[in-house]
Amino acid sequence: MRRLRVSLQTKILGLVLLMAFLIIVMLTSYFMMLESRQVEEQKGRLALEMSKTVASMPTIVQAFQQKDPAKTIAPLAEKIRKQTGAEFIVVGNTKGIRYSHPLKNHIGKKMVGGDNERAILKGESYISKADGSLGPSLRGKTPIYDDSGKIIGVVSVGYMLHDINQQMNHRMMKVGIVALIALLFAVFGSTLLARDIRKDTMGLEPFEIAALYKEKRAILHAVKEGIIAIDPDGFITTMNQPAKKLLHIHGSVRHTKVDEWIPASIFYDVLHSKRPKMDQEIVWKKQNLIVNSTPILNDRGEVAGVVASFRDRSEIERMINTLSEVRKYSEDLRAQSHEYTNKLHVISGLLQLGAYDEVVMFIQEETKNLQSQQKRVFENIKDAKVQAILLGKLGKASEKKIVFDIDPNSSLQPLPNQISLSQLIIIIGNLLDNAFEAVSQSEAPAVLFFATDIGEDIIFEITDIGIGMDEKMINQLFKRGFTTKNGEGQRGFGLANVSQAVHELGGFIEVHSKVGKGATFTIYLPKTKGED
Numbered sequence: 001m002r003r004l005r006v007s008l009q010t011k012i013l014g015l016v017l018l019m020a021f022l023i024i025v026m027l028t029s030y031f032m033m034l035e036s037r038q039v040e041e042q043k044g045r046l047a048l049e050m051s052k053t054v055a056s057m058p059t060i061v062q063a064f065q066q067k068d069p070a071k072t073i074a075p076l077a078e079k080i081r082k083q084t085g086a087e088f089i090v091v092g093n094t095k096g097i098r099y100s101h102p103l104k105n106h107i108g109k110k111m112v113g114g115d116n117e118r119a120i121l122k123g124e125s126y127i128s129k130a131d132g133s134l135g136p137s138l139r140g141k142t143p144i145y146d147d148s149g150k151i152i153g154v155v156s157v158g159y160m161l162h163d164i165n166q167q168m169n170h171r172m173m174k175v176g177i178v179a180l181i182a183l184l185f186a187v188f189g190s191t192l193l194a195r196d197i198r199k200d201t202m203g204l205e206p207f208e209i210a211a212l213y214k215e216k217r218a219i220l221h222a223v224k225e226g227i228i229a230i231d232p233d234g235f236i237t238t239m240n241q242p243a244k245k246l247l248h249i250h251g252s253v254r255h256t257k258v259d260e261w262i263p264a265s266i267f268y269d270v271l272h273s274k275r276p277k278m279d280q281e282i283v284w285k286k287q288n289l290i291v292n293s294t295p296i297l298n299d300r301g302e303v304a305g306v307v308a309s310f311r312d313r314s315e316i317e318r319m320i321n322t323l324s325e326v327r328k329y330s331e332d333l334r335a336q337s338h339e340y341t342n343k344l345h346v347i348s349g350l351l352q353l354g355a356y357d358e359v360v361m362f363i364q365e366e367t368k369n370l371q372s373q374q375k376r377v378f379e380n381i382k383d384a385k386v387q388a389i390l391l392g393k394l395g396k397a398s399e400k401k402i403v404f405d406i407d408p409n410s411s412l413q414p415l416p417n418q419i420s421l422s423q424l425i426i427i428i429g430n431l432l433d434n435a436f437e438a439v440s441q442s443e444a445p446a447v448l449f450f451a452t453d454i455g456e457d458i459i460f461e462i463t464d465i466g467i468g469m470d471e472k473m474i475n476q477l478f479k480r481g482f483t484t485k486n487g488e489g490q491r492g493f494g495l496a497n498v499s500q501a502v503h504e505l506g507g508f509i510e511v512h513s514k515v516g517k518g519a520t521f522t523i524y525l526p527k528t529k530g531e532d
Helices: 008-055 058-063 069-084 117-122 161-200 206-222 241-247 265-273 313-353 356-380 384-399 421-439 471-476 494-504
Strands: 088-093 126-132 135-145 151-160 226-230 236-239 277-284 287-297 303-312 403-406 446-452 457-464 508-513 519-526
Touching (some): 008 069, 008 088, 008 126, 008 135, 008 151, 058 135, 069 088, 117 151, 135 161, 151 161, 226 241, 241 303, 265 277, 265 287, 265 303, 313 356, 356 403, 384 403, 384 421, 384 446, 421 446, 421 494, 421 519, 494 508
Parallel strands (some): 403 446
Antiparallel strands (some): 088 151, 126 135, 135 151, 226 236, 277 287, 287 303, 457 519, 508 519
16 A cells, blocks of 8 residues: 655644744643633632721721611712722621622622621622622622721622623633634644745755665765765765775764865865866775765855775786786687688688698698697696686697797696686786797797696696896886786786786795796686685
8 A cells, every 4th residue: 555645845834834833832721721710810809898997987887886877888888989990889787788789779688698607707809709689790899897897787899700701711812813813823834944944955855865775875875986075174975985995994983074084185175176187096095096076066066075986906907817818818819810811811821822731731740739739738737717828828829929838747637716717817818828938039939838636735836938138127017007018008017917916816926947948837716715
């Protein structure tokens, strides 16, 4: 079942509005509760204070001594009620008989509500709620004392609960309007926030960003080149595993200065120039690295960082050398094919001239030589890779009129898997080519190849009867760029590549040579991987 995708804007709007709504509802309810209590407390305190004031008025106290107290008390109480805005001011005696009331026909009747006992019996002043003759009301009750301190009556000042509720509703309406305005601002603000976030994410939803992040991580760790990205301040934001391997770094390096791990000029130059720099070569921890740096630009064209890729030059050189040696091997095979073509042309010419006896002798001689060479290749050398290289070189030697002989004492079984064809081409191919060139000016050019795997090592020996070398030349023979040959083009890399390939296989090379007496190169390769 496909999961329902909700857009980021909808999530933000929904979350912000829900939170804002809950907060506003809670705050509004709290303020309304406080407002309701405050209004009720204010009215209650006002009623209580008015009742105390009326109860302490001398006129009211003295009126209780008169024959008809209501005649004095009723007009005064009504006057005070109108001036203060109270709903009623009722003055009664200890039996609860009214001496004042807003409705004159209620004067002389018993007070309603049943909440006079605390004032008359205990002499307390208090606030109470009761259902009186005018309806439910909030009242302030205070006893009336005569000059001797005796309770002679009670004053009740009240406000109708209906009016108090209307006042509270009016105030709550104001609070509700403020809450509604706040909610509208929350809607507006959350909409702007969602749009701004969507703009920052380039219109991508969170699940799309997560997918891109996963793809980025997979791509970064899948490529063989080392990759480092930094922000404008020079702090590392991304580094893949090949980069850590090249720079010998362990653990996380995020948010650390790039200066701590690699020469930072390759990054800062691009940061300042805003231009990419390609194929820069640096040496770091005995490694030759080729670096390509590119600026990261934002929508405004400002530099937001730099990303650089690293390659180990030695790996590139090894690949180039391997391709070069494979090309040489292909040329050797073409030379062999060319030599056979020439021989076929000779046979064709002899046949056209009718020299049939010479044709038979030529074919027998070539067959004898070929059978002798191939017998040694296929019977003594059992490894197909070495066989292929030797067959190619036999053709090349035949074309150059060089005697290339394989020692009949050679004995070689299939080589271990750790010795690859490309490494054999580099080692055997280069040494044989050098031997062919060394004997090219000799009167009787000859090269001898010997191979054996008897013992713990695999041994290849190539001997030429050429010009030879002195001890000084032998000491520099495997240095990259050193050569004894003349001619255009890059030279001095063949033997350096041979030395590197032998070293990678854990072996070593011996060279014996004297000027004018040729040279012998002996290669020792361990059968077991990891041996030196």
